[in-house]
Amino acid sequence: MKEVGKDKGIKNIVLLVLPQVQLLDVAGPCDGFTSANRFLSDTGSRLGYHVYLVSGTSEKNLYSSSGIPLNCSHTIYDMDFNIDTLLVAGTTLTVLDEINPDLYSYLYHMKGKVRRMGSVCVGAFVLAKAGLLNGKQVTTHWKYADILQKSYPELEVNINPFFIRDQPIYTSGGVSSGMDLALALVEEDFGKPLAAEVARHLVLHLKRTGVQSQFGNALPDYETLTSFTKEIRDLLKDKLKQPISIEYMAEFMNMSVRNFSRVFLKESGMTPGRFLEKMRLEQAKNMLEYTDMSIDMIADKCGFGSSISLRRLFLKYLSISPAQYRRAFKGTE
Incomplete structure (x- = not known):
């Protein structure tokens, strides 16, 4: 293989594209790297990036999930240059089931080369299936984190960070998180001042506040719960303002506290106390988004007792305060 642009100190970046790719998974990182080129050029530097769209199939022309066509310069079958950084863009999980095994073989053999x-969004599933994430801490889109963890139990999936570096693998969260990752890679390569300049140009925070989970639901969708867990959620949903004990839940199910706690953990993947805590958090988030109630009133209605307890829980799970959450997510009339 030849290294394109070697004489100019150019780093070759490959964005691996699959059918039905989310357009921002590709366009976001592309703009991050090419914006860095612009500022480097302004300083007279001969360093920078060359970004390639490479198809993970035998076809160079692919369609994004929005229907916009993407024309890749290469496929995994005809690449003729060395790669500095390879990022797998996300697509739908159903598409991943139809991918030719050649892709996973190609990625595995690129290890060390x-x-x-890294990956953007559900591109983490591709790296996992290729056997590249074993034993690593990774992230993906918050909505699919549980599926990734259950499908690949040898991974440590953490949906809080917008991206995770577990050298030499980088995984980023949902969609726009690919831009957070690109900024981090620019900072790693050329320093914080350049990354900050790129962030300002793209009207982004160099490092976003909060965590990715602030965008998701505190609990899994109701339809995905087991019948046992649904019974408890139905029992508690109108009683969150009241003091609720594990003894109360166990008695409702005609079980001992010990047996109830064991079964609930098996059915839901969390303790009854954690489940109740997340139900209260979810209700507080909804009230912050859709009502004008004061934070003190919301804390009382959700059973927190005080706004201090509510703030503590928000910082624990979302790394932002209730007031910050309301500013970020409350719609304007």
Whole structure:
């Protein structure tokens, strides 16, 4: 393989594209890297990036999930240059079931041949299936984190960070998190001042406040719960303002506290106390988004007792305060 642009100190970045790719998974990182090129050029530097769209199939022309066509310069079958960084863009989970096994073989054999490899959104599923994430801490879109963890129990899935670096693998969260990752890679390569300049140009925070889970639901969708867990959720949903004990839940199910706690953990993946805590958090988030109630009133209606307890829980799970959450997510009339 030849290294394109080697004489100019150019780092070759490959964005691996699959059918039905989310357009921002590709466009976001592309703009991050090419914006860095612009500022480097202004300083007279001969360093920078060359970004390639490479198809993970035998076809160079693919359609994004929005219907916009993407024309890739190469496929995994005809690449003729060395790679510095390879990022797998996300697509739908159903598409992943139809991918030719050649892709996973290609990625596995690229291990050690690239300086770093990573993913955007559900691109983490591709790296996992290729056997590249075993034993690593990773992230993905918050909505699919549980599926990734159950499908690949050898991984440590953490949905809080917008991206995770577990050298030499980088995984980022949902969709726009690919831009957070690109900024981090620019900072790693060329320093914080350049990354900050790129962030300002793209009207982004260099490092976003909060965590990815602030965008998701505190609990799994109701339809995905087991019948046992649904019974408890139905029992508690109108009683969150009241003091609720595990003894109360166990008695409702005609079980001992010990047996109830064991079964609930098995059915839901969390303790009854944690489940109740997240129900209260979910209700507080909804009230912050859709009502004008004061934070003190919301804390009382959700059973927190005080706004201090509510704030503590928000910082624990979302790394932002209730007031910050309301500013970020409350719609304007």
